Amino acid sequence: MPKIIPNLKETIILQGRKTLLENGYKGFNIREIAKCCGIGIGTLYNYFANKDELIIEILNDDWNSIIKFSNNQIERDVPLRTKIKDLYIRIDSFLSNYMDAFIEMAYSGNKTKCEHYKIMSPLYLSFEAVLAYHKNKGEIKNAVPIDKLSIFIISNMVMFSKNKDLSFEEIYNCFNL
Structure with missing residues (x-):
């Protein structure tokens, strides 16, 4: 048995x-x-079924924890800057932990379909809700629509996390919130 x-x-x-x-x-x-x-x-x-399938499950699991974290930030009573920094730290940690594995999988000929929008969309939407909460409180003056602002901020956090040319303070100031 x-x-x-x-x-x-x-x-x-x-x-x-x-x-x-x-x-x-x-x-x-x-x-x-x-x-x-x-x-x-x-x-x-x-x-x-194989090594890559397990790794993809690990990556999905950890990425989903970032999305869950973002969802929990929506009405958290802290400044928007703190929410953005906390999210940036998690994205940076994820990329630091898994970028090499992702690159190795890509160059190993892995045929797993990885659609950018399907991966990023849940985080964009979650963070959009965070921004909407703060915009409704009058804390965001930026005229860019919230949905586009969310994509802009998240995309730039990912990019700056990878190259480390700017400090978080400099990145945050670029958002012009």
């Missing part, structure tokens, strides 16, 4: 995340992850 391990998929994802953060894409070994989870490799493959 096969042993039943509660929350096995979550356990695999947690171990996979740990392995990815410690060893990177090249050191991401499915056999080692299965061993650390106390399961056979076949059991792991029942949940994830």
Whole structure:
């Protein structure tokens, strides 16, 4: 009779995340992850067809936590600047943790379809609600429509997170809120 391990998929994802953060894409070994989870490799493959599928699940899980964080910021009683900085820190951490894996997957010939809008749209919409909250309170004077302002701010946070040419203060001042 096969042993039943509660929350096995979550356990695999947690171990996979740990392995990815410690060893990177090249050191991401499915056999080692299965061993650390106390399961056979076949059991792991029942949940994830291959290495890239597990990594994509990890990336999605962590990206969704950023979106959830943004949703929780909408009516939080702190200045908009604080909300933007807190979100920037999370985006920066995500990119710092996973950019190498993403690049390795892209250059390895992975055919997984990755549509920019489907990935970014939920964050744009969530942050748009944060901006609308502050605009309704009279705290945003920028005349750019909120939906476009959200895309502009998030896109620039991603870009500046990657190149580190400007401090957060300089980035924030560029938003002209």
